[in-house]
Amino acid sequence: MSCLDDFAQYPPEWCPGCGNFDLLDCLKQALCDLGLQPHEIINVIGIGQASKLGFSLKCNMFDGLHGRALPVVLGIKMANPAVKVIATSGDGCFYAEGGNHFIHNLRRNLDVAILASDNRVYGLTKGQASPTSASDFKTKVHIEGVGALPLNPAALALVSGATFVARTFTGAKAEATELIKKALLHRGAAVIDIMSPCVSFNKVNTFAWFRQRAKPIGPDHDVTDLHAALKLAFHDDEHIPTGVLYQTRRPVFGDHLTVMQGESIVQRTLRFTPDRVRPLFKDFY
Amino acid sequence: MAGPKFKTGLRLMSGNEAVAEGALYAGCRFFAGYPITPSTEIAEVLAMRLPQVGGFFLQMEDEIASMAAVLGASLAGAKAMTATSGPGFSLKQENIGYGCIAEIPCVIVDVQRGGPSTGMPTKPMQSDIMQARWGTHGDHPIIALYPDSVEEAFWETIRAFNLAERFRTPVILLSDEVVGHMRERMFLPKPGTVSIYNRRKPRREPDKYMPYEGGAQDVPTMAAFGTGYRFHVTGLFHDRTGFPTNDPAIIESELRRLHRKVDRGYNEIMKWEEFFLDDAEEVIVAYGCTARSARAAVKRLRLRDRKVGMFRLKTIWPFPDRAIRQIARRAHTKLLLVAEMNTGQVLGEVERAVAGKCAVEGLQRLDTEMITPRQLMRALREG
Ligand SMILES: Cc1ncc(C[n+]2csc(CCOP(=O)(O)OP(=O)(O)O)c2C)c(N)n1
Helix, strand or coil: CCCHHHHHHCCCCCCCCCHHHHHHHHHHHHHHHHHCHHHHHEEEEECCCCCHHHEECCCEEEEEECCCCHHHHHHHHHCCCCCCCEEEEEEEHHHHCHHHHHHHHHHHHCCEEEEEECCCCCCCCCCCCCCCCCCCCEEECCCCCCCCCCHHHHHHHHHHHHHHHHHHHCCHHHHHHHHHHHHHCCEEEEEEEEEEECCCCCCCCCCHHHHHEECCCCCCCCCCCHHHHHHHHHCCCEEEEEEEECCCCCCCCCCCCHHHHCCCCCCCCCCHHHHHHHHHHHHHH | CCCCCCCEEEEEEEEEHHHHHHHHHHHHEEEEECCCCCCCCHHHHHHHHHHHHHCCCCCCCCCCHHHHHHHHHCCCCCEEEEEEHHHHHHHHHHHHHHCCCCCCCCEEEEEEEEECCCCCCHHHHHHHHHCCCCCCCCCCEEECCCCHHHHHHHHHHHHHHHHHHHHCCCCCCCHHHHHHHEEEEEEHHHHCCCCCCCCCCCCCHHHHHCCCCHHHHCCCCCCCCCCCCCCCCCCCCEECCCCCHHHHHHHHHHHHHHHHHHHHHHHHHEEEEEEECCCEEEEEEECCHHHHHHHHHHHHHHHHHCCCCEEEECCECCCCCCHHHHHHCCCCEEEEEEEEECCCCCHHHHHHCCCCCCEEEEEEEECCCCCCHHHHHHHCCCC
């Protein structure tokens, strides 16, 4: 069994009150509850304050490029599908710079747990709007507001083909921890949009703002019903349903490929025995 | 909207702010970008200032989109720019290549930080020199400038726009974390006292317009999309009509023209500073933030009667081969010491230009700390 301390690494340097502290706690708790060991997990991060969570979580880490976490995950998973991979980053990283990769890896149902710490702002670069900022959100470079609809991560995940879609809030730690565990156990593309306050650069979507609006989804919701899930995804801003919106099963990327059956390509040894090579030569001569 | 508002007179500002102000003076009316350290202040200033002068500012979803938007705006007739740093500069490269072959004037600012990759966002390096030259694929000409002070950041930005418009080409304005973030006193001139070049417009009737006919100067005239001219723009090899061609003879002659237009502009494009060079035996070759230390080292060594000078590149690309060769050929020149925060990206160019006419040495630093005057003095065997 692992315990929380097994996953401790460098102490985080976020501002006091940052939602990422809670997210880090929840993630560690989830990993412990599942009995996972640091060496059994690969965390692929992008760039941003949310990504820096990776520096404080002891496990295998790929500190990637801004926006590019998911294609790296694909490479890892195709080379060795047995490993458990999580991708942690912010809303800017997953939905702006990495927007294209987000869509296409959900279409693939890439087997990964995507934890998007969504503070609706660019924290690391000091306060520009992110794709999830409200259209009237004003910043130093959006002096008259953003002027574009905020992206709806849950809806986008649903229509792009994610097979597990959830939403939570860093102030609801028990719920967040349970959802992370479910995402880790899910086989396929699991997305959790985690509403997380940025105390320095988002004075609109504060801890109190999220807490007032985050409302757990009731027991009547059928998580296998895509249309019901979409309805929950399109919430009004006064009631943001949290919990599992959708979960289904479909083959993960690679299942359709002959080469992905049996042992992984990294375990497989290249056997150039004469009986295997001869037919190849026949093609040429 | 009130008329253009310009600050004038003595100011204390940072290099990044000076770039933004210079862009406004040059007539830039479109900026698209994506935040990245240490360039973000350029966007922050322009977000506020562009609307004041009737210009447009937008933070895009990434750097690829930003660069593409700049191309679109320029083709529609607005002087356009973007600003970024290493990782973002890498992402812009494919579109920069498009700008080169489609001959779309624009300015790309790269405030250099430590690299490769994420490297060191908050400290300087000068390691994108070759990326500015060859970052995009294919054999293309490029113009790149590199100021070393706040005041010069202002003027070189204006020059970058003028050259872009004059030669119908993307121009790269290199800077670095030190030049971008340091604050200095500078004088902002009255608008109208600064000479501004605007792209030449076609004089022919729209139905006779040839968007890629080089003419006497090898630089085609440029109509704006949507102003009565109808024309075709492509990243494929094209002939003077703008339509794709696979005729080898036309491909070669068009690519030759592309290079020739910049080659022929050598004297217009080339700018450098000679500091105590008249009798210098040892010459420090430097640029950007490193030149500031070089200037200090030269002053100190001159006080000790050492015949030391500095050749400072302001135009990095095309490379000032001829100017450097001339200095190497002077009878009193014994040594060129190329100081830079990379593994010798300009050193190799200097060696090529000098072709053995005098000794060339390099002084390099890769730890994201500036080369100090003392280091330079030590390299010239005087500590
Ligand atoms: C190619 C590239 N462009 C820009 C950046 C600068 N940058 C780093 S993180 C970031 C956005 C951060 O916002 P988000 O992903 O929402 O994370 P947060 O910091 O808010 O947690 C930006 C613009 C970069 N590192 N690389």
